[in-house]
Every structure is written in C-alpha cells, then in structure tokens.
Amino acid sequence: MVVRRVVYRLLFPLAVLLPVWVLVGRGILLDGIGWSFLGYLIVCPILFVLLLLIGGLVVWRPGVRQERAVSAWDAAVLIVLWLVLVAAGFVAHPAIVAAAVVLVLGAFWFALWELLTEGRRRFRAAMDDVEATLGGARASVPQQQAPVDIGEVIVVTSQDVTPPDRGPAS
Numbered sequence: 001m002v003v004r005r006v007v008y009r010l011l012f013p014l015a016v017l018l019p020v021w022v023l024v025g026r027g028i029l030l031d032g033i034g035w036s037f038l039g040y041l042i043v044c045p046i047l048f049v050l051l052l053l054i055g056g057l058v059v060w061r062p063g064v065r066q067e068r069a070v071s072a073w074d075a076a077v078l079i080v081l082w083l084v085l086v087a088a089g090f091v092a093h094p095a096i097v098a099a100a101v102v103l104v105l106g107a108f109w110f111a112l113w114e115l116l117t118e119g120r121r122r123f124r125a126a127m128d129d130v131e132a133t134l135g136g137a138r139a140s141v142p143q144q145q146a147p148v149d150i151g152e153v154i155v156v157t158s159q160d161v162t163p164p165d166r167g168p169a170s
Helices: 002-030 035-060 062-067 072-090 094-140
Strands: none
Touching: 002 035, 002 072, 035 062, 035 072, 035 094, 062 094, 072 094
C-alpha cells in the first residue's frame, strides 16, 4: 500500500521531471547540441503531455481518489515506465527508446481501460441499486388490480334472509 501511495503522489511531479531529465541527459550531455537535440526539443514536450494524460486518467478514477493510492497494476506499469525513462536519460540505445515508446503508449491504453472498466462497474452497481429500490417500492405500495368479472355469484349465509311470512295472501 505504501508503494501505491508513493506512486500516486509522484504521478504529476515525475510527469514534469522525467521529460526534463531525458532532454538534459540525452539531448545535452550524451548527444550534445545539434540535430538530435532539436528532436528531443520536440519529443520531450510530447512525453510531458502524455505523462500528464496518463496521470490524469489514473487519478480520474473514483477508487484511486478515494484511496489516494493507485492500483497494484498501475503501480507496476508506472514504475517500469519511469525506470525506462530514467535509463533513457543515461543510455543512448535505440532499444531503450523503443521500450519507452511502447511503455508510454501501453500505459496510456491501460489507464484508459481501467478507467472505463471501473466506470462500467460503478454504473452497473448504481443501476442495480436503482432496480432494487424500485422493486422494493413497488412491493411496499399496494397495487390496485383491475376488477375481474367472474359471472353469477351465489351467496350463502348462516342467517335466514328471506322476508317473514305476513299471513295468507289476500
């Protein structure tokens, strides 16, 4: 739980720091100022926006906001992504760049998938509550049924209801 909370707190600060680290580490220190630096000037703001978008999708989930901690899968994906981006600032190797691109795109789609999954689950739970409430309300209110014509009825009572005899008929 501690790691999940730390990842939650680092979502937005690392969205700023990691692109700056890649720009400084790769763009200036390793490759020097030149055409590759110009490429990093274009790629790092895109990385910044994508990391902010991933963080926003993760934090947008109500369960994450309530717990103030990301899910275990979010933590694993984000830690691996951050480690690859730190390595990209140290090492100029195409495989690390490819891994970073795949992880950024994968983290985005994973965060979007989890947001939609949690939203669908919460919506279904709300609809189940509404259906249960309406079902209970219908059961507690007496319903008036339409009258049914059953035909001729013979009533039998325990008392004599015939009029008393008033004598001989005149």
